Amino acid sequence: MAQPLVKKDDDRDDEVEYSPFLGIEKGAVLQEARVFNDPQLDPRRCSQVITKLLYLLNQGETFTKVEATEVFFSVTKLFQAKDLGLRRMVYLIIKELSPSADEVIIVTSSLMKDMNSKTDMYRANAIRVLCRITDGTLLTQIERYLKQAIVDKNPVVASAALVSGIHLLQTNPEIVKRWSNEVQEAVQSRAALVQFHALALLHQIRQNDRLAVSKLVTSLTKGTVRSPLAQCLLIRYTSQVIRESSMNNQTGDRPFYDYLEACLRNKAEMVIFEAARAITELSGVTNRELTPAITVLQLFLSSSKPVLRFAAVRTLNKVAMTHPMAVTNCNIDMESLISDQNRSIATLAITTLLKTGNESSVDRLMKQITNFMSDIADEFKIVVVEAIRSLCLKFPLKYRSLMNFLSNILREEGGFDYKKAIVDSIVILIRDIPDAKENGLLHLCEFIEDCEFTYLSTQILHFLGIEGPKTSDPSKYIRYIYNRVILENATVRASAVSTLAKFGAMVDSLKPRIFVLLRRCLFDSDDEVRDRATLYLNMLEGDGAIVETDKDVKNFLFGSLDVPLVNLETSLKNYVSVPRELAVSLCIVQCLLAYSHVFVQYRFKNLQTSLLILILLPKEVKSLPLAEKKAPGKKPTGLGAAPTAPTSTVDAYEKLLSSIPEFSSFGKLFKSSAPVELTEAETEYAVNAVKHIFDRHVVTVIVDASDAEEFTEVSTKPLRSLPYDSPGQTFVVFEKPEGVPTVGKFSNMLKFIVKEVDPTTGEAEEDGVEDEYQLEDLEVVAADYVLNVGVSNFRNAWESMGPDFERVDEYGLGPRESLAEAVNTVIGLLGMQPCEGTEVVPNNSRSHTCLLSGVFMGNVKVLVRLSFGIDGPKEVAMKLAVRSEDESISDAIHEIVASG
Amino acid sequence: MLLAVLIANSEGNILVERFNGVPAEERLHWRSFLVKLGADNLGGVKNEDQLVACHKSVYIVYSVLGDVSIFVVGKDEYDELALAEALFVINTAVKDACGKPPTERLFLDKYGKICLCLDEIVWKGLLENTDKDRIKRLIRLKPPI
Structure with a gap:
């Protein structure tokens, strides 16, 4: 926000220059605005006050409702003045004050009068003000004048009406669409700007009518559109028509290409560029079509105007992604742009060159970039680093010079994002280019010797732990890792301990020495570091106390968690947000289940505590109905919904099924289907079925299996009772040939006895009525x-x-x-x-x-x-x-x- | 859409800012971004030499004129070339209103006139007038010749 401005202009004279707005205060200016009410208006004074009001508004000052209303009413008085300069200011301040709908009425009549004035300029400005402050109802009243204004012979009036139309189209499209004929006429205007505004409005009116746009483009591309701005619009509309028509065009001729190509010879640079860009963006553009466009863009690369250079290099950068060969001709011109004063241009030039360069030019390019990197901002550097990474993957043989470049810039000053981009790039190169591994790892080791970012240090240590032991001489990394234990903060130290353990597990020859280092870590000041050191020492010493085999050690150290960390984090947060005793035992397990958490428990022999890891389940899966009977029209919505976390649902189903003794021998549950509705919505009974597939069995609610010959019914587990308005479940088990994806269709019948319940005692009567209810068929499919x-x-x-x-x-x-x-x-x-x-x-x-x-x-x-x-x-x-x-x-x- | 026209003094204080279609909460971000862009790049640049940058899908063309720096921001059809056109007109109009590349004091002296010029050039995010002679007449409510 601007401060009151006091500025000394030493170069020109020694006189202190004060801002005319020094010490300006809203309250004082509002007081001054009372001059608008004077019977004898002083136009000059009034203009000055309006300027002050504008200054306040431009500084972000706001007026309260009362203040704005008061100023607005005062300003309307100024319509009496005949001074032209003041009138112009009045129009401006009314727009800036944007009065509310109920106030607008005060000024409407004055503006309507101006709109019909003989003075053209009153008309133009009144239109602009009215359109800014008007609403739909007023618009219908002035529509007639606006239509006339569009075809007014004074271009300022016509432009005012047309631009108003463009704005009004957003709020009152039906009204503006009625002006189509007038706008069409204005497109033919001799005034360049009128043509530009008319074309923009006409296109917006017709944009949803593909045929109309196509006709518009066809007629205008033949005629003469004078204004360069309008030409640019026309080129854009033409590209749109080409995009939409190319799909239907089987002959191979691209419509309107000749027009675009002709525009490349226009005298306005803006038009040439627009046409060149349109050609480069044609879908499936051929080299022959592309060549003339690339030629003009190449010329623009050496233009004296930065904007043209920028536009050209930006377009070529895009072309390089799809047609790198087409851009190679421009490489020499682009190389000279690396030293462009405008850094955006230089960065675009470099990234384009990196995309189009060939293997032989890499070294030369790297030399040029090295000088350039020191004086650009981090955001540009990141773009360059990413481009270099892609180049290296494209030319793996050049990894040495590119890797050296990355390691050099890694040593220089830079923010976290920049350094992270470099480290990520080196890691990717190490993974994808085997030859680059040892070199790259050493660069990373050197970097962590003096790395201020904990996150990056831990990332690199983790990566070292995985890749380092597989190199020809793993021992050379130990020094760098152990240095971290001595020199860094606790987080990095803990990471370093894990990395050391990984080396110990993978490289037998290093094991004794790693033990020595890990034992030193037992005296660390930080709990986590000591705990890790203890755990790893116990594991690696291999007395079977914690893990039994070497394989277990490696699994523990290198195995992945197999759990989306975000889910784990969410679950843990949810869990700890509810206060409860955290006693380590099965009761937690059950408690967690009740909260719909599925979990895995890692237990280590002889360890007093067990490691408990919670896993996911954002969605509750409390009830797992297989069949249910409910009151009419009261179907629970949650039951039929497909679960969002399939694995967890399966786990929950599995738990349920294994709790039923009859099913415990079926082995592991392979798949449970989403619930299949067996009744229509809103019926008396709501039943759905879930198919549980085991290797040899299918469990479901089935009554009649006549269409499913390969299935043999093994057992049923009927429901003893099902109270009103509560869900229940029943099971039927079928055996099928093992390993075969047997399919079949089952027709189902719900057979039950309805018994009355005594509301006072809650007990069911002895006698009931037998009933049946036909259900939909259920299919077991492949x-x-x-x-x-x-x-x-x-x-x-x-x-x-x-x-x-x-x-x-x-x-x-x-x-x-x-x-x-x-x-x-x-x-x-x-x-x-x-x-x-x-x-x-x-x-x-x-x-x-x-x-x-x-x-x-x-x-x-x-x-x-x-x-x-x-x-x-x-x-x-x-x-x-x-x-x-x-x-x-x-x-x-x-x-x-x-x-x- | 021509998203913003912003004029700042050499210390980065805002003299004029007009946003169109930019949510109020994003304006502060744009203001500081542009001022920083100017501070980083406009040192030693000649009057009216246009510099260009892009930020995501938005283009910025800017220049220095006397003691003030002028930024125009646009997207979609208002790409770098259309913005260059708009900035050229703004530069010319400001120079015309002040009679020369303005000092800050001169700029503020002619503040009302400059606001009128901007009103003629950009109207709610659309480029309206581009001819300096016409603008000069329009701000005095004189019809163009």
């Missing part, structure tokens, strides 16, 4: 035997699975509504998890590839690649490629599709 488990990188997973058990076949899916519908049907049929967003089919696609992953019964991983194609009469064909860890499962997936 998808019930597949768990939808995703993979993060499908291509990697697919490659690593290998083609040994790959099965490929083609299927005709017959006529389908759309490709998307066909894709969804197959996904539903297989019950697998779509990967990488491939379940979404772009509109109007003729072909689509969908990637699915899952786990088949028996814990066998399955990956599926579906290629769809659709032809004219909507016939869909599909190629199905399956890879899995088991040949029979690949076949089974094909069978599911073939029979589905």
Whole structure:
């Protein structure tokens, strides 16, 4: 916020210059504003007061409602004055004061009078003020004048009306859309700005009508649009039309390309640039189309105007992502921009060069960048670091010079984000380029010798613990790690202890020496450091007290938690937010279960305490109904809802099922389906079923299995009683051939005896009425035997699975509504998890590839690649490629599709 | 949309700021961002030489004129070139109103006139007038020639 300004101007004269607004105060200015009410107006004085009011408003000063109203009413008096300068100020201050709707009425008549004035300038300004302060009702009254103004021969009046139209279109679109004819006429105006404003408004009016926009573009591209600003608009609208029409154009000719190309020869730089950019952004642009655009952009690179250089290099930077070869011609011009005074331009030039440079130019480029890095801000440096990382991955042989560059900049001054970007880059290079590993690790070691960021130190120590022991000479890292134990804060020391332990576990020759170092840590001042040292020493000394085998040690040190940390954190926070005794025993376990937490308990032999780790479950899964009977119309909403955390729901189901002695011998629960509604909504009885799949059994609520021949009913667990308005559950168990994805349909009947309950005693009467209630059928389908488990990188997973058990076949899916519908049907049929967003089919696609992953019964991983194609009469064909860890499962997936 | 026109003195104090379509809570952030941008880059830059930057999808074109620095911020159709056009007009209009590249005092002396010029150039985020002679007449309510 501005302070009262006192400024000495030493260069020009020694006289002290005071701001005309020195010591300005709102209260005093409001007092001064009373001059507006004088019978003898002093226009000069009034203008000065208005200027002061404007200054206050521009400084962020606000007026209370009362103050604003008072000033506004005073200002309206100034309409009496004939002074032109003052009138202009009055128009401005009314807009700035933005009076409320009930006050506007005071000034409306004056403005309406001005709007019909013979003085053009009154008309123009009155239109602008009215449109700023008006609402819908007033607008209908003045609409007639506005329409006239649009075609006024004075361009200032026409522009005022048109720009008002653009603003009013947001609030009163119906009214403005009626002005279409007048606006169309204004587009043909000889005045450049009128044309510009009219074109903008006309496009906004018609933007939802594709055909109208196309017609507008067709007619205007043939004619002469004079204003460069309007030309730029037209080029944008043209690109929009090209984008929308290219899909339907089968001939290969791109409509309007000639127009864009002609604009490259326009005399206004703005138009040339707009056309060049439009060409570079054409979808599927060919090299031939691109060349003239790149040529003009190259010329702009050496323009004397920074804005043009910036615009050109920004556009080329984008082109470099898709057509790097097309940009290489500009490399020499771009290299000269590295020293551009405008740092935004220099950074864009460097990142473009890094994208387009070839292997031989890397060293030269790095030399230039080194000089440049010292004088740019961190945010630009981060962009450069990221570009260098990509370059290194593109040219792995150049890792040495690029890694050296990164390590050099790592030693220089810089903020956390910048340093983190560098460390992340080095870590990625170490992971992806094996040759770079030892070199990179040493750079990181040197960095933590003098690193002010705890977070980065711990990250690097963790990474060292994983990668260091696998190098040819792990001992050389120990010094750097142990230095941390001596020199750093507790967090870093604890991290260093863990890293030392990892070296001890992995490198036998170092073990005795690591013990010596860890024993020293037992005397650390920090609890966590001592605890870690104790734990690791006990584990590594291998007397079987804590963990029994070497493998257990490594599992403990290197194994991942397998839990999303965010979920873990949330659960723990929830848990500790409720005050309770934290006694370590099974009671906690139960207590946690009651809070819907699923947990894993790691227990270590002979340790007094057990390590308790809570895992996830944001959603409550308290009730697990398999069948229930409820009062009419009172169906609980939570029961049928698909759980959001599938693993936890399965765990909860598993717990429930294993608590029932009859089911305890079935083994591990493979999958539980989402609840299937067996009754319509709002019926007398609400029943839903959940299918629980075990290796050999299916548990569900079933009464009649006539359509499911391969299933044999094993046992039922009926419900003894079900009080009114409360849920209950019943189970039926079927046996099926082991390992086979048996399918079948079951028809269901709810058979029960209704008994009256004495409201006074709460006891049921002895006699009841037998009743039946027909339920919907329940199907066990192939998808019930597949768990939808995703993979993060499908291509990697697919490659690593290998083609040994790959099965490929083609299927005709017959006529389908759309490709998307066909894709969804197959996904539903297989019950697998779509990967990488491939379940979404772009509109109007003729072909689509969908990637699915899952786990088949028996814990066998399955990956599926579906290629769809659709032809004219909507016939869909599909190629199905399956890879899995088991040949029979690949076949089974094909069978599911073939029979589905 | 032309999101903002901001004029600051050489110490970074705001003289004029006009935001369009920028939520009130973001204005402070923009103000300090622009002032810092100017402080970092405008030293030693010649009058009216335009500098350019982008921040996310928003463009900024700015220059120094006498003792004041002028920033225009825009997005979408108001990209760096359209903003350069707007800044050129603003520079010319301010210079015209003051008779020369202004000292801060001169700028404040002509404050009312400059506000009128800005009102003619940018209206609620849209570029309205670009011709300096026309603007000079319009602020005196004289019709353009």
